[in-house]
Amino acid sequence: MVTNGNSVNIWCQGAQSASEYQLYFEGSFFALERPKPSRSMNKVRFFISQMTSHTAGIYTCFYQSGELWSKSSNPLKLVVTGLYDTPNLWVYPQPEVTLGENVTFFCQLKTATSKFFLLKERGSNHIQNKYGNIQAEFPMGPVTRAHRGTYRCFGSYNDYAWSFPSEPVTLLITGGVENSSLAPTDPTSSLDYWEFDLSTNESGLQKDSAFWDHTTQNLIRIGLACIILITLVWLLTEDWLSKRKDHEEANRLTNWECRRRWRMQHYFEEEQRNAISMMELKATPGAL
Missing domain, CATH: 2.60.40.10 (Immunoglobulins)
Structure with missing residues (x-):
């Protein structure tokens, strides 16, 4: 943690x-x-x-x-811990019990949560977890000397983002010789290190x-897709510019042809008028 x-x-x-x-x-x-x-x-x-x-x-x-x-x-x-409020932890019937007595831990978090975790400091086994809205119970069964120690609990909405730890509760086991048939029903552990x-x-x-490296492969795919997209845009742009140039050239040629035809027509009309004028002058004797 x-x-x-x-x-x-x-x-x-x-x-x-x-x-x-x-x-x-x-x-x-x-x-x-x-x-x-x-x-x-x-x-x-x-x-x-x-x-x-x-x-x-x-x-x-x-x-x-x-x-x-x-x-x-x-x-x-x-x-990661320290993301929500601090839960309360207590043990029933009491923190000091006799060997073989049934014990239950209770963890309560006023801020509604979905899961609770119970840890034993300097433990060596897995962490207990229970589902609950505001409170969860952790029955330990008949306790053995392996159960004695200091416990804390956490609340969480998922398995990896936990609340602040509760105040520690130390379970003391008293009594005579331990019965070898009494084994911890669900021992706990601690994960308190940062390396x-x-x-x-x-x-x-x-x-x-x-x-x-899947990320590298994805980046290569994205890069290739970008190259293809840029190439397509470039080709489309070139095609559009080429068509635009052809269109402008066609318009220019059309305008030039129109002007040429107009000049030719104007020239022929002028020649025709001059010819008519000459013919009229020849047909009039007094004009000589």
Whole structure:
């Protein structure tokens, strides 16, 4: 778990021959790092400067060796806390019970939520979760000495964005010799750290296209589509300009032809008038 606003280091470890590491978030490309020659070639750090609800979720990493990509690392689930109000946690019948007694934790958040989580500090197993609107119950069953410890609870609308932690409640177990048949029904754990490691399997190098950088492939497709679109626009523009030029040339030739014909007609008319005038002069004797 990481408090909202805190920074996080995620380490991805692969092979000495690795040339590139890629971090994926919720199945999509998130970041890329290349090993620095001055450092170990089989490990890189991905830095998240500020954890928010948008960066909380499941992370995996891959590395590239030559033309091959590794299999995915085991998933890392990052939870961000401090996003909602603070819930209340209490235990029934009381914080101090005898060995084998039934115990139930109650977590309540006045701001309506959909899921509650119960964690045991310095635990070693999974986190308990229950659905509820304002309150959830966590029955522990007959308690053993493994149940003793300090607990906190959280409220949430999803698995990776949690509320502030409740005040701690310490469960004390008293009584005689523990019955070996009494085992914890649902033990809890804590994930209170801010540096995480992801390891990939060197023997799992594959050439499967599913392991290539999907984001790069998408960018290549988008780039090709843009080039095709630009080419089409250019061709259409060239065609339009060519047609416009032909049209203007045709108009120019038409205008020139009209002017030429007008001049020729005007010339013939003028010649005809001159010829008529000459004929009239010849036909009139007194004019000589």
